[in-house]
Amino acid sequence: MAAHEAVAWMREAILAAHAGRLRTPPRVATDLGDGRLVFTTGALQGEWFGYRSYDGFDAEPGEQVVVVHDWQTGTVRGIAVGNELGPRRVGAIxxxxxxxxxxxxxxxxxxxxxxxxxxxxxxxxxxxxxxxxxxxxxxxxxxxxxxxxxxxxxxxxxxxxxxxxxxxxxxxxxxxxxxxxxxxxxxxxxxxxxxxxxxxxxxxxxxxxxxxxxxxxxxxxxxxxxxxxxxxxxxxxxxxxxxxxxxxxxxxxxxxxxxxxxxxxxxxxxxxxxxxxxxxxxx
Amino acid sequence: MAAHEAVAWMREAILAAHAGRLRTPPRVATDLGDGRLVFTTGALQGEWFGYRSYDGFDAEPGEQVVVVHDWQTGTVRGIAVGNELGPRRVGAIxxxxxxxxxxxxxxxxxxxxxxxxxxxxxxxxxxxxxxxxxxxxxxxxxxxxxxxxxxxxxxxxxxxxxxxxxxxxxxxxxxxxxxxxxxxxxxxxxxxxxxxxxxxxxxxxxxxxxxxxxxxxxxxxxxxxxxxxxxxxxxxxxxxxxxxxxxxxxxxxxxxxxxxxxxxxxxxxxxxxxxxxxxxxxx
The missing domain is CATH 3.40.50.720 (NAD(P)-binding Rossmann-like Domain)
Structure with a gap:
């Protein structure tokens, strides 16, 4: 992924969220006693829905998982595991x-x-x-x-x-x-x-x-x-x-x-x- | 996966939940306007934490995703995509x-x-x-x-x-x-x-x-x-x-x-x- 692409995509995303096409409800979490799992979700109307999961179990964070589904069929379009995509997206924003x-x-x-x-x-x-x-x-x-x-x-x-x-x-x-x-x-x-x-x-x-x-x-x-x-x-x-x-x-x-x-x-x-x-x- | 194995594993899981070692908090969901994403989570103390995600977007359900992380390191041990694992687990229970x-x-x-x-x-x-x-x-x-x-x-x-x-x-x-x-x-x-x-x-x-x-x-x-x-x-x-x-x-x-x-x-x-x-x- 080139930086100029990522920046262009995040510009699109921010505008879609501003226009209400990208839905971004508040994150949710579950309490697992010694830690928790957190889910941030989103959906681009007519295109896809998906989420990111991350944990709060240790001082060192575990691997994050990002999943994106096709809006129409619900099939999984892609899964990303690890802590690379998150910071790249923050950088691009x-x-x-x-x-x-x-x-x-x-x-x-x-x-x-x-x-x-x-x-x-x-x-x-x-x-x-x-x-x-x-x-x-x-x-x-x-x-x-x-x-x-x-x-x-x-x-x-x-x-x-x-x-x-x-x-x-x-x-x-x-x-x-x-x-x-x-x-x-x-x-x-x-x-x-x-x-x-x-x-x-x-x-x-x-x-x-x-x-x-x-x-x-x-x-x-x-x-x-x-x-x-x-x-x-x-x-x-x-x-x-x-x-x-x-x-x-x-x-x-x-x-x-x-x-x-x-x-x-x-x-x-x-x-x-x-x-x-x-x-x-x-x- | 053989049925007798699945049944033995679910027996273990039910006993672990009964003993409080398997944590199973209530499910959480987010509202994405035209549908929702639901997450059921669990953690076996000292062993793993993980979840299943499923959607409520259409009449036909999309693919479910199950993720399990190592308890200590937070790394992803496995991901299952599709609607096979859920019914097998219900069958085994x-x-x-x-x-x-x-x-x-x-x-x-x-x-x-x-x-x-x-x-x-x-x-x-x-x-x-x-x-x-x-x-x-x-x-x-x-x-x-x-x-x-x-x-x-x-x-x-x-x-x-x-x-x-x-x-x-x-x-x-x-x-x-x-x-x-x-x-x-x-x-x-x-x-x-x-x-x-x-x-x-x-x-x-x-x-x-x-x-x-x-x-x-x-x-x-x-x-x-x-x-x-x-x-x-x-x-x-x-x-x-x-x-x-x-x-x-x-x-x-x-x-x-x-x-x-x-x-x-x-x-x-x-x-x-x-x-x-x-x-x-x-x-």
Whole structure:
């Protein structure tokens, strides 16, 4: 799957959800005593229905399963096992957001975090903007150096490790926060005017990689699923704050060509998009 | 999968559920507008967790998916696609019930219904009792003749079509009701003393192949899942009746060696047993 394809497909999916053609009900879960199974489902009217399953059994997540069925016959069109499709789809949604909302002349990117989510954001963003430099920070020097080597090689970009989150943020057109941090990882004052910031990490009250101050730094605040921000338990980090009311959906941005200057994108995971992607891959 | 293996595995599963080692929480579903997706889940402590998914999108059901994960690592041990495993597991549970509760010298069987559920009951019952004759009735002469041909050939049994439900029931040691009938298909007076009757078909208020009178005919009434009888919507056909209070679980029957004379078994589908079977098949 090429990044530009994945981004185009996720753009379609977000618009279909906005138009009500892609149904994405709230996730459901069952309690199995020592853990739980969670199911996110979706259906594209007249085309397919499907789901993703994942567990909450251990510290380390098990393999996810994505299934897509033909709408008419109910036969299985495809099954994906493993933890590759999920982050690719999150990356591609991030690519859609950058493409719609970042300055067209954005060329510099800073990544805070060097895990899978940071990787797939870089993968998708490099398909929608011509990046001249990528600055990478994570607390582990070993991990950031490994990320730099792999990214330089795979994407042929100028990628450099930096020694602080501040260096990854200051002066850059695009900023990706993709940590597991329970507390804010950047000072919003570091974000330059006109920058685009995506946050992938924890977003719950008591455990979030950003706070309401980051929202205050932006003149436009977007998420891929407002419904999902209301479904968090513990609640979404902005729940009950004036900042939460400022969120608009990426679907609305695309449908109504909304623009901003300094933009924050809260990536929360629009349901049904994993099956959407799988259906494209097997069609 | 041999019938005697499947029956032995389902016996293990029923005992594990009775002992609390096999967790089987109520099913969950999501509403996708034109249909729904349903998930039954289960976990055998320390061994595996898994689920079955099925849809409610069309008159004809789509393919079911059963997934089993390793408990420790969360990796997928096996996936089954299609509508074979479900009825085999229901058949095997029926075989467990017959083996535990029917007279050991039961040799004659009557089937009312000639669909997949009737077939897999015959498959399992023939593994636990030495059948000397099988009488088969369904409203379609064509279907009952086809069933007789296939069953005679596959099981090497004396199988005969009969012209009425009464002929399939009267005088037989074992009776299986496996219809789609919304109204009672037999008169309980036809059931002989000491017979064992299983019901597989509809069991909801306003749509059931049997009524409370069949329960009155028995001195022991058993089900594979009392929890499931409480989860029906529309309600279980016996809900709110004194007959409902008489139900005991097959797990209790096995654990406590309960016996009866004339027995009715209400097969409702113990959750988690599809994944149990799949785990055995891939182990």
């Amino acid at each position: 991030g690519g859609v957001a950058v493409d719609a909302l970042a300055r067209t002349d954005a060329t510099t990117l800073g990544l805070v975090g060097t895990g899978t989510q940071a990787w797939t954001q870089l993968w998708a963003i490099s398909a929608v903007r011509a990046l001249s430099s990528v600055a990478v920070f994570s607390r582990s020097e070993e991990r950031r150096n490994a990320f730099v080597s792999r990214a330089s090689e795979e994407f042929g970009l100028s990628v450099n490790a930096v020694g602080s989150a501040r260096e990854a943020v200051e002066g850059n057109d695009l900023v990706v926060l993709a940590t597991n941090s329970p507390t804010p990882v950047i000072d919003p004052a570091w974000v330059k005017d006109g920058a685009f910031v995506t946050t992938l990490g924890p977003k719950q009250v008591g455990r979030a990689e950003f706070g309401p101050e980051l929202i205050d730094r932006a003149d436009l605040v977007v998420t891929d699923s407002i419904a999902q921000t209301h479904a968090y338990d513990p609640p979404f980090v902005l729940a009950g704050t004036p900042q939460h009311d400022r969120l608009i959906s990426l679907g609305e941005v695309l449908a109504d060509h909304v623009k901003g200057q300094t933009v924050v994108f809260c990536s929360v995971g629009l349901a049904g998009t994993e099956a959407y992607l799988l259906n494209k891959l097997v069609s | 029926g075989g467990v019930a017959v083996d535990a509760l029917a007279r050991t010298d039961a040799t004659t069987l009557g089937l009312v219904g000639t669909g997949t559920q009737a077939w897999t009951q015959l498959w399992a019952i023939s593994a636990v009792r030495a059948l000397s004759s099988v009488a088969v009735f369904s409203r379609s002469e064509e279907r009952r003749n086809a069933f007789v041909s296939r069953a005679s050939e596959e099981f090497g049994l004396s199988v005969n079509a009969v012209g009425s439900a009464r002929e399939a029931v009267e005088g037989n040691d074992l009776v299986v009701l496996a219809t789609n009938s919304p109204t009672p298909v037999i008169d309980p007076a036809w059931v002989k003393d000491g017979a064992f009757v299983t019901t597989l078909g509809p069991k909801q208020v306003g749509r059931a192949e049997f009524g409370p009178e069949l329960i009155d005919r028995a001195d022991l009434v058993v089900t594979d899942s009392i929890a499931q009888t409480h989860a029906y919507d529309p309600p279980f056909v016996l809900a709110g009746t004194p007959q409902h209070d008489r139900l005991i679980s097959l797990g209790e029957v096995l654990a406590d060696h309960v016996k009866g004379q004339t027995v009715v078994f209400c097969s409702v589908g113990l959750a988690g047993t599809e994944a149990y079977l799949l785990n055995k098949l891939v182990s």
